[in-house]
Amino acid sequence: MTGYASAQQGASATGAEAEGRAPQNRRLGLEIRSVNSRFLDLSFRLPDDLRALEPTLRSLLTARLKRGKVEVRAAIENEDSNTLQDPPARLLQRLNTLQDSVKAWLPGAAPLSVADALRLCANANTSSHDWSEAVPALAEEALTALLSAREREGKRLAAMVLDRAKQLRALAQQAVPLVPQLVEQQRQRFMERWKEAMALTDGAILPEAARDRALTEATAFAIRIDVAEEITRLESHLDEIERLLKKGGEVGKRLDFLIQELHREANTLGSKSAALDLTRISVDMKVLIEQMREQVQNIE
Incomplete structure (x- = not known):
C-alpha cells in the first residue's frame, strides 16, 4: 500500500567548544515512502556517514513490512546552514599540510579553493557525531507512522x-x-x-x-x-x-x-x-x- 512518513532528530557537534567555536546544531531527517507492489522491495538512499547502518534498517523494515516498494531516505543537515562557521585552525593547518604533500607528488594539481576548504571542514565536522543509536529509534518512529497511514x-x-x-x-x-x-x-x-x-x-x-x-x-x-x-x-x-x-x-x-x-x-x-x-x-x-x-x- 502507499504511504509516507518522516521523522527528524537534532544533535550538537562534539568538540566544537574545544575548538573555541559555537556548537553547530545538525538535524538528521529520515523519510520512508511506500508504493504498491506484490512483494517487498527495499531501497536505501543514505549519506556515507549512515551507510553502515543499512543492514540494521533493512532488518527493522523486513520485520514489520510484508509487501510494497519501500524507499528509505536519510540526510544530515546543519540547522544553521545559512550561517558560515569559522573553520578551525587545526583543520586548516591539516588541509594545508595535505595539499603540500599532494603537490610534492603531483606538481600540476590545482590548489584548494576557499569553497573546497569550507566544504572539507564542514564534512569533517559533520562526520564527528555517532548516529548509530539515533537512526534505529528514528526509523522506528517513522515506520510506526507509515504503518498507521x-x-x-x-x-x-x-x-x-x-x-x-x-x-x-x-x-x-x-x-x-x-x-x-x-x-x-x-x-x-x-x-x-x-x-x-x-x-x-x-x-x-x-x-x-x-x-x-x-x-x-x-x-x-x-x-x-x-x-x-x-x-x-x-x-x-x-x-x-x-x-x-x-x-x-x-x-x-x-x-x-x-x-x-x-x-x-x-x-x-x-x-x-x-x-x-x-x-x-x-x-x-x-x-x-x-x-x-x-x-x-x-x-x-
Missing part, C-alpha cells in the same frame, strides 16, 4: 472492495431467474418445431419419438446454459473475501487468488450465455472484478 488506506480500500462485492451479488441475483426463463422459452420453441415437423411428415415419424427427441434437445440446452454452479461458487468466493477483509491481517495474496477465481466464474458465465441479458451481466461482473483486482494488489 497504510492502515487508514487499507480500511478505505477494504470498504471499496466490499462495495464492489455487494454489486457483484446483485448482478448474480439478476442472473438467477434468467436461466429458467430461457429454458422454458427454448422448450416452447422445440415443441413448436416438433408440431411443425409432425405436420410435414404425414405420420411417417411416430409422434412420441419426435416429441422425445424435442424434449431431449431442450434438456441438453438447459444443461448447457445452466449457471447455477458458477453463481454458487461466485457467491462462495465473495463470502470468503468479506470474511478476510473483516478479519484483517496479511490477506493480500489470498485476496489475489480469490479475485482470479471470481474472474474465472464470470468468464464461464459469459461463455454459457444464451441471452443478451446474461452477456451484459457477465461483462458488468468483469468490470467490477477488475476494479477489485486493482485495489486488492494494494492490500498487504
Whole structure:
C-alpha cells in the first residue's frame, strides 16, 4: 500500500567548544515512502556517514513490512546552514599540510579553493557525531507512522472492495431467474418445431419419438446454459473475501487468488450465455472484478 512518513532528530557537534567555536546544531531527517507492489522491495538512499547502518534498517523494515516498494531516505543537515562557521585552525593547518604533500607528488594539481576548504571542514565536522543509536529509534518512529497511514488506506480500500462485492451479488441475483426463463422459452420453441415437423411428415415419424427427441434437445440446452454452479461458487468466493477483509491481517495474496477465481466464474458465465441479458451481466461482473483486482494488489 502507499504511504509516507518522516521523522527528524537534532544533535550538537562534539568538540566544537574545544575548538573555541559555537556548537553547530545538525538535524538528521529520515523519510520512508511506500508504493504498491506484490512483494517487498527495499531501497536505501543514505549519506556515507549512515551507510553502515543499512543492514540494521533493512532488518527493522523486513520485520514489520510484508509487501510494497519501500524507499528509505536519510540526510544530515546543519540547522544553521545559512550561517558560515569559522573553520578551525587545526583543520586548516591539516588541509594545508595535505595539499603540500599532494603537490610534492603531483606538481600540476590545482590548489584548494576557499569553497573546497569550507566544504572539507564542514564534512569533517559533520562526520564527528555517532548516529548509530539515533537512526534505529528514528526509523522506528517513522515506520510506526507509515504503518498507521497504510492502515487508514487499507480500511478505505477494504470498504471499496466490499462495495464492489455487494454489486457483484446483485448482478448474480439478476442472473438467477434468467436461466429458467430461457429454458422454458427454448422448450416452447422445440415443441413448436416438433408440431411443425409432425405436420410435414404425414405420420411417417411416430409422434412420441419426435416429441422425445424435442424434449431431449431442450434438456441438453438447459444443461448447457445452466449457471447455477458458477453463481454458487461466485457467491462462495465473495463470502470468503468479506470474511478476510473483516478479519484483517496479511490477506493480500489470498485476496489475489480469490479475485482470479471470481474472474474465472464470470468468464464461464459469459461463455454459457444464451441471452443478451446474461452477456451484459457477465461483462458488468468483469468490470467490477477488475476494479477489485486493482485495489486488492494494494492490500498487504
